[in-house]
Amino acid sequence: MRLTSLLFVPADSEKKFEKAKGVGADGLILDLEDSVAPPNKAAARETLCGWIDANKGPRDWSFWVRVNPLDTGMTAEDLKAVVRPGLDGIVLPKSNGGQDVATISAMIDPLEAQAGMSAGHIKIVVVATETAAAMFNLGSYAPAHPRLVALTWGAEDLGAVVGATSNKEADGSWTQPYQLARSLCLFAAANAGVQALDTLYADFRNPEGLEASCRVSRRDGFVGRLAIHPDQVAGIRRAFAPSEADVALARRIVAAFDGNPGLGTIGLDGKMYDIPHLKQARRTLASAG
Ligand code: COA
Ligand code: MG
Numbered sequence: 001m002r003l004t005s006l007l008f009v010p011a012d013s014e015k016k017f018e019k020a021k022g023v024g025a026d027g028l029i030l031d032l033e034d035s036v037a038p039p040n041k042a043a044a045r046e047t048l049c050g051w052i053d054a055n056k057g058p059r060d061w062s063f064w065v066r067v068n069p070l071d072t073g074m075t076a077e078d079l080k081a082v083v084r085p086g087l088d089g090i091v092l093p094k095s096n097g098g099q100d101v102a103t104i105s106a107m108i109d110p111l112e113a114q115a116g117m118s119a120g121h122i123k124i125v126v127v128a129t130e131t132a133a134a135m136f137n138l139g140s141y142a143p144a145h146p147r148l149v150a151l152t153w154g155a156e157d158l159g160a161v162v163g164a165t166s167n168k169e170a171d172g173s174w175t176q177p178y179q180l181a182r183s184l185c186l187f188a189a190a191n192a193g194v195q196a197l198d199t200l201y202a203d204f205r206n207p208e209g210l211e212a213s214c215r216v217s218r219r220d221g222f223v224g225r226l227a228i229h230p231d232q233v234a235g236i237r238r239a240f241a242p243s244e245a246d247v248a249l250a251r252r253i254v255a256a257f258d259g260n261p262g263l264g265t266i267g268l269d270g271k272m273y274d275i276p277h278l279k280q281a282r283r284t285l286a287s288a289g
Contacts (some may be wrong), residue, residue: 004224005236011044023230027062045081054085062088068095083111089123097137129181130157150195153185154186198222204229214239248282
């Protein structure tokens with residue numbers, strides 16, 4: 001399941017939802033967590049159910065709901081409402097580790113069966129760095145639960161946990177604690193064999209900044225990114241797609257190894273390539289489709 005661009009859509013705006021369907025995102029995340037005030041949760045659940053029911057037919061985007069975190073006591077109600085045909089996945093915020101994936105998955109199991117959905121259809125994306133405890137449990141997502149497809153990370157909630165007054169340097173880059181969270185999310189995803197998705201880029205009126213930042217994400221190994229505004233989706237898709245030059249080089253590397261099956265190292269254009277480069281070249285070709 002490709003998750004290069006996942007767009008957050010507030011559950012309180014049908015207009016935004018209708019617009020979001022046509023912007024080319026791989027998935028839409030409807031939010032029941034922090035963008036919905038507690039007195040409005042029940043109404044938001046009802047709204048989302050209507051949207052899920054109205055969009056069960058074939059479509060080129062997947063349907064996600066960000067539920068309330070497990071320690072709020074609201075997750076069960078959220079799941080009871082939204083686990084129904086048409087839903088593709090749950091985004092679990094403030095996850096504390098692999099145990100939380102097992103817990104929420106066990107909550108989904110009977111609801112999925114009651115809804116007549118195939119077992120395991122509902123996938124899970126975890127926001128893996130939003131609590132202090134989470135930071136010490138990033139290794140626990142492996143071996144990955146069969147429902148787990150991606151890890152992403154968040155800087156805002158983690159900042160509030162430690163009492164940070166800012167999470168950005170003057171030049172806009174992440175301060176040290178959030179670089180650590182971002183890097184550990186990347187390694188945790190690789191360790192679990194699931195997709196690593198970089199966190200959102202809040203400055204939604206800065207398309208150049210977003211694309212430059214996404215190129216850094218891709219360079220580092222992330223395969224996608226969260227979006228908060230429709231205008232961000234095209235830039236994210238562009239930045240995460242390998243360039244023609246990347247694809248051409250990857251083809252040559254793969255061809256050189258295929259043509260020399262006994263070799264573990266080859267030279268091309270005066271540069272050495274070995275097995276990690278071959279793996280990366282294959283990954284580039286796979287992501288180019
Ligand atoms: N999904 C779908 N449509 C959206 C959208 C979103 N996330 N964000 C904006 N739009 C729509 C607007 O409704 C507007 O539509 P229109 O042209 O038909 O009037 C258009 O895109 C342009 O919006 P714009 O005026 O540039 O932004 P805004 O000031 O209306 O909204 C935000 C700014 C940040 C409030 C809005 O982008 C948003 O709600 N983002 C998601 C926030 C969220 O879900 N956060 C929780 C996770 S962190
Ligand atoms: Mg949050």
